[in-house]
Amino acid sequence: MISSNAHSVKNAPNTALNQMGTEAFVSIRGLEKSYGPNIHVLKGLDLDMQPGDRIVVIGPSGGGKSTLLRCMMGLEEIAAGDITLGGEGYISAAPGKKGINKLNREVQKRVGMVFQHYTLFPHLTILSNLTLASVKSRGISRQEANAKAMSLLERFGLADKARAHPSQLSGGQKQRVAIARALMLSPELMLFDEVTSALDPELVNEVESVMLQLAEQKMPMMIVTHDMWFAKNIATRVVFCAGGVIVEDGTPEQVFGNPKEQRTREFLENVLHAGH
Amino acid sequence: MNYEIDFFYVLKGIDQLLEGLLVTVQLTLTSVVIGVIGGFLVCLMAMSQSRLIRLPTMAFIEVFRCTPALIQIVWIFYCVPMLFNVFLDPFVMGVLALSLNLIAFNAEAYRAAIQAIPKAHLDASIALGLTPLQTNLYVVLPQAIRLGMPVLVTNAISIFQQSALVAIVAIEDLMYMGKLLSTETYRPIETFTFVALMYFAIALPVMLLSSRLEKRYKTANS
Amino acid sequence: MTYTIDFLFLFEYWEVLLEGLMTSLQVTGLCLLLGLALGFLVSLMRVSSNKLIYSVSTVYVEFFRGTPVLIQLFWIFFCLPLILGTEISNFSSAVIALTLYMGAISSETFRASLLSIDKDQSDACVALGLDSLTKIMHVILPQAILRAVPTLLSNTVSLFKESALVSAVGMSDLMYIGQNISSVTAKPVEMLTAVAFIYFIIAFPLTRCVSLLEGKLIHKIAI
Numbered sequence: 001m002i003s004s005n006a007h008s009v010k011n012a013p014n015t016a017l018n019q020m021g022t023e024a025f026v027s028i029r030g031l032e033k034s035y036g037p038n039i040h041v042l043k044g045l046d047l048d049m050q051p052g053d054r055i056v057v058i059g060p061s062g063g064g065k066s067t068l069l070r071c072m073m074g075l076e077e078i079a080a081g082d083i084t085l086g087g088e089g090y091i092s093a094a095p096g097k098k099g100i101n102k103l104n105r106e107v108q109k110r111v112g113m114v115f116q117h118y119t120l121f122p123h124l125t126i127l128s129n130l131t132l133a134s135v136k137s138r139g140i141s142r143q144e145a146n147a148k149a150m151s152l153l154e155r156f157g158l159a160d161k162a163r164a165h166p167s168q169l170s171g172g173q174k175q176r177v178a179i180a181r182a183l184m185l186s187p188e189l190m191l192f193d194e195v196t197s198a199l200d201p202e203l204v205n206e207v208e209s210v211m212l213q214l215a216e217q218k219m220p221m222m223i224v225t226h227d228m229w230f231a232k233n234i235a236t237r238v239v240f241c242a243g244g245v246i247v248e249d250g251t252p253e254q255v256f257g258n259p260k261e262q263r264t265r266e267f268l269e270n271v272l273h274a275g276h
Numbered sequence: 277m278n279y280e281i282d283f284f285y286v287l288k289g290i291d292q293l294l295e296g297l298l299v300t301v302q303l304t305l306t307s308v309v310i311g312v313i314g315g316f317l318v319c320l321m322a323m324s325q326s327r328l329i330r331l332p333t334m335a336f337i338e339v340f341r342c343t344p345a346l347i348q349i350v351w352i353f354y355c356v357p358m359l360f361n362v363f364l365d366p367f368v369m370g371v372l373a374l375s376l377n378l379i380a381f382n383a384e385a386y387r388a389a390i391q392a393i394p395k396a397h398l399d400a401s402i403a404l405g406l407t408p409l410q411t412n413l414y415v416v417l418p419q420a421i422r423l424g425m426p427v428l429v430t431n432a433i434s435i436f437q438q439s440a441l442v443a444i445v446a447i448e449d450l451m452y453m454g455k456l457l458s459t460e461t462y463r464p465i466e467t468f469t470f471v472a473l474m475y476f477a478i479a480l481p482v483m484l485l486s487s488r489l490e491k492r493y494k495t496a497n498s
Numbered sequence: 499m500t501y502t503i504d505f506l507f508l509f510e511y512w513e514v515l516l517e518g519l520m521t522s523l524q525v526t527g528l529c530l531l532l533g534l535a536l537g538f539l540v541s542l543m544r545v546s547s548n549k550l551i552y553s554v555s556t557v558y559v560e561f562f563r564g565t566p567v568l569i570q571l572f573w574i575f576f577c578l579p580l581i582l583g584t585e586i587s588n589f590s591s592a593v594i595a596l597t598l599y600m601g602a603i604s605s606e607t608f609r610a611s612l613l614s615i616d617k618d619q620s621d622a623c624v625a626l627g628l629d630s631l632t633k634i635m636h637v638i639l640p641q642a643i644l645r646a647v648p649t650l651l652s653n654t655v656s657l658f659k660e661s662a663l664v665s666a667v668g669m670s671d672l673m674y675i676g677q678n679i680s681s682v683t684a685k686p687v688e689m690l691t692a693v694a695f696i697y698f699i700i701a702f703p704l705t706r707c708v709s710l711l712e713g714k715l716i717h718k719i720a721i
Binding site: 071073074075105108109111112113115117119120121122123124133136137140167181182185203 | 629637
C-alpha cells in the first residue's frame with residue numbers, strides 16, 4: 001500500500017492556499033467548457049491539488065472527467081475559469097473574447113499526459129518516439145536523449161523494443177512506452193486519461209504496475225479510471241465528478257467507504273456491482 | 277490580346293453542339309448499362325474456380341485497366357473491321373470500346389466490394405441452404421452494388437469523360453462537334469470553354485450526388 | 499480472313515517506337531514531378547480555413563476532375579496562345595495540361611491522406627510540447643506522405659495512360675508514332691497491338707507495386 005499524504009480541501013476558499021496555509025500545487029477555479037451552444041460539459045468546476053497528491057477522478061460518462069484532464073493539458077479552449085500550477089498562472093479564459101485562452105507555454109511543458117489510445121507516432125521507432133520532443137523542442141543532445149530513453153525503457157522492461165515500431169507492440173507495451181515518452185520530459189504533473197480502458201484485461205496489470213512505480217517516486221498525478229480497485233491502491237484523494245462539477249472529494253476510504261452525497265452512492269453502487 | 281470574346285457564333289452553332297451532346301450521352305449511358313451488368317458478370321468469372329475461365333478473364337481485366345483508353349478505342353476502330361471482316365457502325369464501335377473499358381474497371385470495383393462483404397453473410401447463406409446461384413443473386417449482388425456504388429459512380433463519370441476520345445476516330449460526339457465548330461467559327465476560346473462547361477455541368481451534379489450518397493451509406497452502416 | 503497477321507515487320511521499327519516511348523516517358527516524368535508539387539500545394543489550400551483560398555482551389559480541382567482531359571489539352575493548345583499572344587509548342591501545351599491534371603488528382607490524394615491522420619496525433623504533440631514546425635515536419639507530413647504513396651502510384655499510372663492524348667496535338671509520342679506507322683504500312687493490327695503491349699508492360703508492374711507497397715507500408719501507417 002502506498003503511504004498517502006492526504007489533505008482534504010473540501011471547503012477550499014477562493015485562493016490557492018489551503019487550510020494548512022501552504023500553497024496548493026494546482027488550483028482550478030470556475031472551470032467552464034461547452035461543446036457548442038447546448039452541451040455544457042464543465043459548469044464552474046473548482047479543484048485544488050496539493051503537493052504530492054495523486055487524485056483519481058471517477059464519475060459517469062459525460063460528467064466531465066476527460067474534459068477536465070484535457071483542459072488541464074491545454075488541449076481545449078475553456079469558456080471561463082483559471083488554472084494555476086506551482087503558484088504560476090497557467091491557463092485563464094480571456095474575458096469577453098470568445099475562445100482564445102491565455103496559455104503559459106512554459107507551464108504547459110511541465111505537464112505530461114498519457115491518452116487512452118496510446119497515440120504513439122506510428123512511423124517512428126520506439127526510441128525516436130521517446131526522443132523526438134527532447135531533441136527537437138527542448139534542445140537536448142541526441143546522445144543524452146537516447147541514454148535517458150534507454151534507461152526508461154530498461155526500467156519498464158522494454159529495452160529490446162527500442163528499434164521496433166509501435167505496430168509491433170501489444171497494447172500494454174504501447175501504453176508503457178507512452179508513459180515513458182511523457183516521462184522523458186521530466187514533468188511535474190502527470191495526467192492519465194483512462195489509460196487502461198482500451199486494453200485487454202490481462203494487459204492492464206503491466207500498465208498499472210508502472211503507474212504504481214511512479215506513485216512510489218511521489219509523482220503528482222491526476223488519473224481518470226474505471227478501475228476502482230486500482231484507484232484505492234494509488235490515490236491519495238478521490239474526487240467524484242458529475243454534471244460538470246466536483247460533487248464529492250475525499251480520501252479513498254472516505255469516498256468509497258462512506259460517501260456523503262447521494263449521487264456518489266448511486267454511482268458507486270452501479271459500478272461496484274458491475275466491476276470487481 | 278488581339279482576340280475579342282464573342283459568344284454569338286457559339287450560340288448560333290448550339291444545335292450542332294446539342295447533337296453532339298446527344299451522341300455523347302447515348303454513348304455514355306449505353307456503355308454504363310453494359311458496364312455495370314457486364315462488370316458484375318466478369319467479376320464472378322474472375323473469381324471462378326475453373327482456371328480456364330479465371331485466367332483469361334483476369335488477363336482481360338488487366339489489359340483494359342493498364343492501357344490507355346485511347347489505344348483501346350483506336351484499336352477497335354481500325355483492327356476489328358479488318359480482322360473480322362465486318363463493318364460496324366462507328367457508334368457501335370465506340371460503345372464496344374467504352375463498355376469493355378468500363379467492364380474491366382467495374383469488375384475490380386465489384387471485387388473489392390465483394391471482398392468487403394462480411395463472411396458471416398456467406399456463412400448464413402450456406403446455413404440457410406441457398407444454392408450458389410441464389411446466394412449470388414440474393415445475397416452477394418445487392419451487397420456488392422451497395423458497397424461498390426461509390427466506385428461504380430466514379431467509374432461512370434470517368435467513362436463520360438473518356439467518351440470524348442471517340443472524337444479522335446471521328447465519331448460525332450460533343451467533343452467532335454466542339455472542335456468542328458471552333459474551326460468553323462475561328463473562335464476556339466468560346467467554343468472550347470462552352471463545351472468544357474457542358475461536360476462539367478453534367479458531371480458536377482453526379483459527382484455531388486455521389487458524395488452525398490457515400491456519406492449516407494457511411495452513416496447508415498456505422 | 500482477308501487480313502494476314504505478320505508481326506515480324508515490327509522489328510524494323512523498333513527504334514522509332516523506342517523514341518516515341520521515350521517521349522511518352524519524358525512527358526509523364528516531367529508532369530509527374532510538377533504535378534505532385536502542384537498537387538501538394540493545392541491540397542494544403544484545400545484544408546485552409548481561408549474562404550478564398552479554399553474556393554479557388556476547390557474550383558480548380560473539381561473542374562479538372564470533372565471535364566475530359568482531351569478538352570483541357572485542346573483548350574490549352576488552341577486557346578492559351580491566343581490569350582497570351584505568343585505561340586506555345588505542342589510539348590509545352592501537353593506539359594501544362596497534364597501537369598494541371600496530375601495536380602488535381604494528386605491533390606485529392608494528399609488531402610485524403612492529411613485528413614486521415616487522427617486528431618489524437620495533434621493532441622500528443624501538444625502534450626509533448628512540440629513546436630509547430632517539428633509537429634508538421636516530423637509527425638504530420640511523414641505520415642501523410644507514407645499514406646499517400648500507394649494511391650499516388652495509381653495516379654501516376656493514370657497520368658501515363660492519359661499521356662497518350664498528347665498525340666492528338668501532334669506530339670510524337672508512342673501513340674502518335676504507332677498510329678502513323680499503322681496507316682503508312684496499312685498494318686494496324688500488329689502495330690497498334692504492339693503499342694498497346696508497350697503501354698501495358700510499363701503500367702502493369704506499377705499497379706502490382708501498389709499492392710506490394712500497401713503491404714510493406716502498413717506497419718508504418720497502422721497504429
